Amino acid sequence: MIIGAGPRGTGLLERIAANAAxxxxxxxxxxxxxxxxxxxxxxxxxxxxQSPLLRMNSMAEDVTMFTxxxxxxxxxxxxxxxxxxxxxxxxxxxxxxxxxxxxVRQELRSLTxxxxxxxxxxxxxxxxxxxxxxxELPPHITVTVHRETARSxxxxxxxxxxxxxxxxxxxxxxxxxTLGHLGSTPEPRHRASAAFAARHGxxxxxxxxxxDVDLSGIAPGEQLILRGLGxxxxxxxxxxxxxxxxxxxxxxxxxxxxxxxxxxVIHAGSRRGVPYHSKTGYRLQGPPAPLPRYFDxxxxxxxxxxxxxxxxxxxxxxxxAKEIGFGHYHELFHAHPERTALPWAGFLxxxxxxxxxxxxxxxxxxESVPDPADRLDFEALDRPLTGLRPADPEELQxxxxxxxxxxxxxxxxxxxxxxxxxxxxxxxxxxxxxxxVAAGRLTARSVAEELDGWWSGFFGFLAxxxxxxxxRQLLALSEAGILRFLGADLRVEPDESTGTFLATSxxxxxxxxxxxxxxxxxxxxHALARTDDPVLRALHHSGRILEEVVAxxxxxxxxxxxxxxxxxxxxxxPGLGGAPHPRRTALGPHTNGRSYAAFxxxxxxxxxxxxxxxxxxxxxxxxxxxPEPVGNRETDRGPRGTRVTDQGPRVPRGPGLLGCxxxxxxx
Numbered sequence: 284m285i286i287g288a289g290p291r292g293t294g295l296l297e298r299i300a301a302n303a304a305x306x307x308x309x310x311x312x313x314x315x316x317x318x319x320x321x322x323x324x325x326x327x328x329x330x331x332x333q334s335p336l337l338r339m340n341s342m343a344e345d346v347t348m349f350t351x352x353x354x355x356x357x358x359x360x361x362x363x364x365x366x367x368x369x370x371x372x373x374x375x376x377x378x379x380x381x382x383x384x385x386x387v388r389q390e391l392r393s394l395t396x397x398x399x400x401x402x403x404x405x406x407x408x409x410x411x412x413x414x415x416x417x418x419e420l421p422p423h424i425t426v427t428v429h430r431e432t433a434r435s436x437x438x439x440x441x442x443x444x445x446x447x448x449x450x451x452x453x454x455x456x457x458x459x460x461t462l463g464h465l466g467s468t469p470e471p472r473h474r475a476s477a478a479f480a481a482r483h484g485x486x487x488x489x490x491x492x493x494x495d496v497d498l499s500g501i502a503p504g505e506q507l508i509l510r511g512l513g514x515x516x517x518x519x520x521x522x523x524x525x526x527x528x529x530x531x532x533x534x535x536x537x538x539x540x541x542x543x544x545x546x547x548v549i550h551a552g553s554r555r556g557v558p559y560h561s562k563t564g565y566r567l568q569g570p571p572a573p574l575p576r577y578f579d580x581x582x583x584x585x586x587x588x589x590x591x592x593x594x595x596x597x598x599x600x601x602x603x604a605k606e607i608g609f610g611h612y613h614e615l616f617h618a619h620p621e622r623t624a625l626p627w628a629g630f631l632x633x634x635x636x637x638x639x640x641x642x643x644x645x646x647x648x649x650e651s652v653p654d655p656a657d658r659l660d661f662e663a664l665d666r667p668l669t670g671l672r673p674a675d676p677e678e679l680q681x682x683x684x685x686x687x688x689x690x691x692x693x694x695x696x697x698x699x700x701x702x703x704x705x706x707x708x709x710x711x712x713x714x715x716x717x718x719x720v721a722a723g724r725l726t727a728r729s730v731a732e733e734l735d736g737w738w739s740g741f742f743g744f745l746a747x748x749x750x751x752x753x754x755r756q757l758l759a760l761s762e763a764g765i766l767r768f769l770g771a772d773l774r775v776e777p778d779e780s781t782g783t784f785l786a787t788s789x790x791x792x793x794x795x796x797x798x799x800x801x802x803x804x805x806x807x808x809h810a811l812a813r814t815d816d817p818v819l820r821a822l823h824h825s826g827r828i829l830e831e832v833v834a835x836x837x838x839x840x841x842x843x844x845x846x847x848x849x850x851x852x853x854x855x856x857p858g859l860g861g862a863p864h865p866r867r868t869a870l871g872p873h874t875n876g877r878s879y880a881a882f883x884x885x886x887x888x889x890x891x892x893x894x895x896x897x898x899x900x901x902x903x904x905x906x907x908x909x910p911e912p913v914g915n916r917e918t919d920r921g922p923r924g925t926r927v928t929d930q931g932p933r934v935p936r937g938p939g940l941l942g943c944x945x946x947x948x949x950x
Contacts, residue, residue, distance in 0.1 A: 435822075548765065550767050558687065593729070687754050774786070
């Protein structure tokens, strides 16, 4: 049984289909049950029923659900189209079914490879991916979809698992939790802010998924403080402006925003004080860099062979930084050699010989790359407002508008394609970073402050930004007075005397903004002890799962992630002495796998594909064993579901179901 039928559950199903011919004999019938209250394929986050204003932060050609020649997996590679390739001619890819919404059909027809699609267009692609995975299953495997919420999983390690739904119980030999992005009940500081807002009749929103929020409690013209300048911020601003009837107009002077009069005044800030860097809107101009070069298998082996504990910034980051730099300078030297002062071979020979922080490497870069704008400066990228002291809030607005305009211009100009080379170097790190983390060699403080803290935020800032047109929209909103920037190291405190939220930033000392509404504008971070998923909550309360806890003599870090076995995602069970549960598996961002939680980019050997393939093969090996009777069709009646045939149409499913398990002979 697969609980969670979104992209990760669909990807696992695709790998089961790919590996079944090798690992599951034809005399072992298998009935797979997918449980999710939302449509299979898209799941909750990528469901069709969300605002058409919400977009992906990846270009259509950079999104795929299929393995390719770069995939280092044990199972067979089964190539398939990227979103862009599928959208161009969806009727050419079986099993074809017309997209019901005419607006989405029109978007797909006009979609170019470098467009940033709506999330509803991605939902259509994921729906087709799910139907293709089902169609590729061999005849002895069936799929039944239950549009239900799983409530609990019980059962012995050596026997059938009972999965309780809202209308009955299903029995399964194997259960996989592919739950996707999960929320948590608010942490104490957010509960305190919510209580303050309730006492004073104010609006407060804790971290949430943008497609799920209700913003109707924010009044037109209200002074809103929005903490966070990442992807959630961008989505929320779109919903509070265009979503309330405002519109943009292209003029000779740039984009202009025409308010509807229903918008709040949005005061936004964060730790860095600037929006995420936008995604590049172009392709590489030179040949792809042969990644990885410095942060590869041998490098990680070398790190793991060192005595003692490791720290990310001290021991690992120099290799990671050098890898990103290799991607950056490979593109600069190959695509824009007129802006370099050495031949590539000479540069690379010296670059190979020095560490990232060696003075000789800094001198090489100064000598070889004359323009500082072409050099990679991580410190300046990480804290762009350091040292800035504007005279007043208006000077800050002018500075931020200039900063955002420059970023949008640079990310739209192929002359700066070295930025894309750095981005690809950044993505390549995830080929080996999960193995290093899984080895448990980082100190607890480093995991807490550097891996889950600094690195997670820095990666998102550089790699998970919005499309470039979103930055143009932010500029237009700023010029219209709808959006105002607060600065870096934002601090928000409640003021009981006035019933307002006070926002301050050291960027503009002495300046305070009073807000009557507060939104924590960032995505919720999963915490197992506060999870909003009923299955995980029940397993946690019964002591059958473990939160990842990293501890040493000086620090203890509770990550909030579910502890699983690195090899195949088996859930570590305290009832089994912390050993992997033989019948329960979990994959996705709520686990300690820590893979890059985004759609795979073609030809990047995506970690999610490797995880899905290893898990699918482990499941099929287990299910191929001689079957044991599990239940009785006359008495063990489960809830009704929807049977999915190999051609795509759906017919009602009868009672008496087995979940993801071989049917015993004679049943």
